[in-house]
Amino acid sequence: MCQYQDEVPRLGVKKYKHGTEAAHGIAWLGEATMFPQPVGLACTWDEELLRQVGEAIGTEARGFFRRDPDRNGLTLWAPTVDMERDPRWGRNEEAYGEDPILAGKLTAALARGIQGDHPFYLRAVASLKHFIGNNNEVDRGECSVSIDPRNMREYYLKAFEIPFKEGGAQSMMTAYNSVNGVPANLNPQVNDVVKGEWGMNGFVVSDAGDVLGTVNEHAYFDNYKDAVAASIKRGIDSITDDHPISKQAIRDALADGTLTENDLDVALLNTFRVRIRLGEFDPDERNPYSGIGEDVIGSDEHKKTSLDAARKNVVLLKNKGGALPLNASRSRKVAVVGPLADIVYRDWYSGSLPYSVTPLDAIRSKADASGGEVLHATGNDRVKLAASGKFVTTRADGKLEASLDSAEGAETFELTDWGWRAHSLVAESTGKYVATADDVHATADSEEIFGWFTKEALLIDRMEQGKLNLSAWNNARIGIGEDGLLTVDPELAVEHSSLGSPEERKASGSAKGGVTVSPYDVHVVQDGVREAVAAASEADAAIVFVGNHPLINGKETIDRPDLTLPEAQEKLIRAVYEANPNTIVVVVGSYPFAINWADEHVPAILYTSHAGPELGNAVADVLFGDYAPAGRLNMTWYRGADQLPDFMDYDIIKGERTYRYFRGPVLYPFGHGLTYSPFEYEEVNLSRSSISAGEEVNVSVRVRNAGDRFGEDVVQLYGTAGASRVKRPLKQLLAFRRIGLAAGETATVEFAVPASELAFWDVTRDRWCLESGTWTLAVGRSSADVACSCSLEAVGETVPPRDLRRPTSACNYDDYEGVVIDECKDGGSSVAAVREGAWAYYADADFAAGGVGTFAAKVSSPRGGKLEVCAVGPDGETTLGSLDIIATGGPQAWRTISGSIAAPSGVVGIRIKLSRDVRVAEFRFE
Numbered sequence: 001m002c003q004y005q006d007e008v009p010r011l012g013v014k015k016y017k018h019g020t021e022a023a024h025g026i027a028w029l030g031e032a033t034m035f036p037q038p039v040g041l042a043c044t045w046d047e048e049l050l051r052q053v054g055e056a057i058g059t060e061a062r063g064f065f066r067r068d069p070d071r072n073g074l075t076l077w078a079p080t081v082d083m084e085r086d087p088r089w090g091r092n093e094e095a096y097g098e099d100p101i102l103a104g105k106l107t108a109a110l111a112r113g114i115q116g117d118h119p120f121y122l123r124a125v126a127s128l129k130h131f132i133g134n135n136n137e138v139d140r141g142e143c144s145v146s147i148d149p150r151n152m153r154e155y156y157l158k159a160f161e162i163p164f165k166e167g168g169a170q171s172m173m174t175a176y177n178s179v180n181g182v183p184a185n186l187n188p189q190v191n192d193v194v195k196g197e198w199g200m201n202g203f204v205v206s207d208a209g210d211v212l213g214t215v216n217e218h219a220y221f222d223n224y225k226d227a228v229a230a231s232i233k234r235g236i237d238s239i240t241d242d243h244p245i246s247k248q249a250i251r252d253a254l255a256d257g258t259l260t261e262n263d264l265d266v267a268l269l270n271t272f273r274v275r276i277r278l279g280e281f282d283p284d285e286r287n288p289y290s291g292i293g294e295d296v297i298g299s300d301e302h303k304k305t306s307l308d309a310a311r312k313n314v315v316l317l318k319n320k321g322g323a324l325p326l327n328a329s330r331s332r333k334v335a336v337v338g339p340l341a342d343i344v345y346r347d348w349y350s351g352s353l354p355y356s357v358t359p360l361d362a363i364r365s366k367a368d369a370s371g372g373e374v375l376h377a378t379g380n381d382r383v384k385l386a387a388s389g390k391f392v393t394t395r396a397d398g399k400l401e402a403s404l405d406s407a408e409g410a411e412t413f414e415l416t417d418w419g420w421r422a423h424s425l426v427a428e429s430t431g432k433y434v435a436t437a438d439d440v441h442a443t444a445d446s447e448e449i450f451g452w453f454t455k456e457a458l459l460i461d462r463m464e465q466g467k468l469n470l471s472a473w474n475n476a477r478i479g480i481g482e483d484g485l486l487t488v489d490p491e492l493a494v495e496h497s498s499l500g501s502p503e504e505r506k507a508s509g510s511a512k513g514g515v516t517v518s519p520y521d522v523h524v525v526q527d528g529v530r531e532a533v534a535a536a537s538e539a540d541a542a543i544v545f546v547g548n549h550p551l552i553n554g555k556e557t558i559d560r561p562d563l564t565l566p567e568a569q570e571k572l573i574r575a576v577y578e579a580n581p582n583t584i585v586v587v588v589g590s591y592p593f594a595i596n597w598a599d600e601h602v603p604a605i606l607y608t609s610h611a612g613p614e615l616g617n618a619v620a621d622v623l624f625g626d627y628a629p630a631g632r633l634n635m636t637w638y639r640g641a642d643q644l645p646d647f648m649d650y651d652i653i654k655g656e657r658t659y660r661y662f663r664g665p666v667l668y669p670f671g672h673g674l675t676y677s678p679f680e681y682e683e684v685n686l687s688r689s690s691i692s693a694g695e696e697v698n699v700s701v702r703v704r705n706a707g708d709r710f711g712e713d714v715v716q717l718y719g720t721a722g723a724s725r726v727k728r729p730l731k732q733l734l735a736f737r738r739i740g741l742a743a744g745e746t747a748t749v750e751f752a753v754p755a756s757e758l759a760f761w762d763v764t765r766d767r768w769c770l771e772s773g774t775w776t777l778a779v780g781r782s783s784a785d786v787a788c789s790c791s792l793e794a795v796g797e798t799v800p801p802r803d804l805r806r807p808t809s810a811c812n813y814d815d816y817e818g819v820v821i822d823e824c825k826d827g828g829s830s831v832a833a834v835r836e837g838a839w840a841y842y843a844d845a846d847f848a849a850g851g852v853g854t855f856a857a858k859v860s861s862p863r864g865g866k867l868e869v870c871a872v873g874p875d876g877e878t879t880l881g882s883l884d885i886i887a888t889g890g891p892q893a894w895r896t897i898s899g900s901i902a903a904p905s906g907v908v909g910i911r912i913k914l915s916r917d918v919r920v921a922e923f924r925f926e
Helices: 038-042 047-067 100-115 149-165 189-197 210-216 224-233 243-255 261-277 300-312 359-370 528-538 567-579 596-601 615-623
Strands: 016-021 075-077 125-131 171-174 203-205 315-319 333-337 373-377 381-387 390-394 400-404 413-419 422-427 432-435 443-446 458-462 467-471 478-481 486-488 520-526 541-547 583-588 604-608 679-681 690-692 696-705 711-721 732-741 746-754 760-762 767-769 773-782 785-795 815-817 819-823 829-833 838-846 854-860 865-873 876-885 895-900 907-914 919-925
Touching (some): 016 203, 038 100, 038 300, 047 075, 047 100, 047 300, 100 125, 100 149, 100 732, 149 189, 149 760, 171 189, 203 261, 210 224, 210 243, 224 243, 224 261, 333 359, 359 373, 359 541, 359 615, 373 528, 413 567, 422 443, 520 528, 528 541, 528 567, 541 567, 567 583, 604 615, 679 711, 679 773, 696 711, 696 773, 696 785, 711 746, 854 865, 854 876, 876 895, 907 919
Parallel strands (some): 016 075, 075 125, 125 171, 171 203, 333 373, 541 583, 583 604, 690 785
Antiparallel strands (some): 315 604, 381 390, 381 413, 381 520, 390 400, 413 422, 422 432, 422 458, 432 443, 458 467, 467 520, 478 486, 696 746, 711 773, 760 767, 773 785, 815 838, 829 919, 838 907, 854 895, 854 919, 865 907
């Protein structure tokens, strides 16, 4: 029942491991082919490419399985399908964007590639993660996110449905968070929706430590027996947790009847069904994938796919006056500057890179071929540090020591500012990062910034007169020990990383003796910005590489503090542009950035994710026109975090989040991306002028490459509903296709749109509804760049007025203020008031028949309160009555209360007002 399934020799069952990380290549098992981060793969908008990437990942999984079948399993924890409703999410790099159709189609293609196209046998298995509503890192193991039925069905569930139904994914991982008060590993939608409605017959796995976390973090149960038993009954088939504790909890649950053997049989049937389809119990000659050997790992074919993906992930954000592509004959001397110019970073879910080509490497290669010259500057300061009058040196064992009376012979460090206090130091004598790996000493011996706790991240507070305070990753100050070594002061360590990690600090030692903590004097050996400006001043063109480090200020456990670039990088861009107006900015990052100044001033801007070993070649090919970019943004790039609602607000409809609902000005819209060839669109045509439930319409448009070179374009189809009972998206993506056309070539692009894509979730009847009305279908280059459009009549239904005489779930509201959705342990969900004056509103309630004079509701309240019922009509709001609620004994102690109210008449809206901490599960008028 656990992740590492034991061998059962008498049954011929071998050891098996559930879960090999494979977000964009096989991770943590050594060298493997790496592809762009999923955020970059999503920017390709290319389903066939994603299938090829998935095939390469699944094939290499087979290679690793051949190497060590006990340790290297074939069930891969990828792709991440979570909706990216907020660009501040720390794991933004791992997922596929803010739109459920884009994310669903691309992850479906990746899943098909991973699993193969054999009707029975599987190449490997795709485990979709993390189900569901997982889009914040801080407090993720304890928090509950509130998602109402419309948001859930139309947005969060939609993204997962597609890779199950179209991609055939055979596994899924649940999330750490709770949803509407219920831990995700207990979410009834696992059985009811995923396995029931969608028919997924593979297995569901819990996230690492999360089943026991139902006790440890969520405090939902007070013992492991009940937590494990409930998880299994709710659909968890494989437990990724402490094995002895989990297994003992299962035994205890079997002993007292909380679990039956049949409960285990159901779970094991699901996991073994998948193992059987992987061919484990069949002769090799039956399985078309059994012959795959280790030689496929890092194959030339996979390298080509990696380069293709890296090229296709590049997005041309701006290109004023044809600044790009660069002409090698006219740009004889190029300045390549910035902290990301000469390095390729890997993120937490990367394998070891067998090789890497940095942007500087690739640009130099092109310059050498054309007789050009490349100047390079990191833009980083080179400094020496002194504390208590002593300069810092590096000892032979890598430890830093304050021992010299003068700067001569002292260590020189390259200082990179990653923003929000986070910095990294590289000692020139060792060429390695300074880290506090043991949480005791600062040592210059780390090969790269990497690890669950990013201990190469040093926190710096700058002071006047060239001084700074230096702290370790966990905010513990770094001072001078009695032995002169740079030492972490354990008295100042905090349990939570100041970088935002909710994980507890896990020090492997403690400082010995007293530690003197005082500011460090900074002696600048070389001014990085001045060096970059000097290079730019000499060059015909300057290329500034900026962005993020994938393990600092935004990763698993760390949400991003803002959308801006680090202040040091903004300063570098401005200084270089002032020195050379022919400046190009390349953003290498895991997230959208608010680069407003650069967009206003710099002629050309490119974006790429951390795209793996071929990053440099891909970017250089685009810069010099050997490849025409056609990537499109998978997320809205906002102008600032002030345009976003509260980070924990998961209601994209009311909060008007993502391109679907956001009305303000943006930096770059969803779907945006330029290229080097103009593409012209002709009139859009429909196969039919109207559509009914169960039907589909074919939409076609002719596209012509009006340029003088081959190019690619991403044709995007959006729909906008007309008048509706509910708030519909401003526009929603219905289909897309990436195409390539030669100069002057024309192609007809066709999309099939089923009527179901035009439906919304009707909370009055708990079902999908195709509403009668006129739709506008628009084809274009982005969500904001429409080339042509037409009208389509939806022949559906009109939502009837609500009948509130029937029991009505309180969470099926039309509007609200001050409430969240919580659990009702008597069954279903409830609306919980989190402040005084909270309310929920239910529109279009029909009381024409009369005969209503009583209101009843299932409620709970730890301290008691009041429930007020109001009618909202054309003439305003009228109070119908109120009910006093006596303390029920706890938030999950439910009772039904009723009382007389004034009789509403006609069709009106009903507003239910609640005192703080009052919960309502359901109500009805009598």
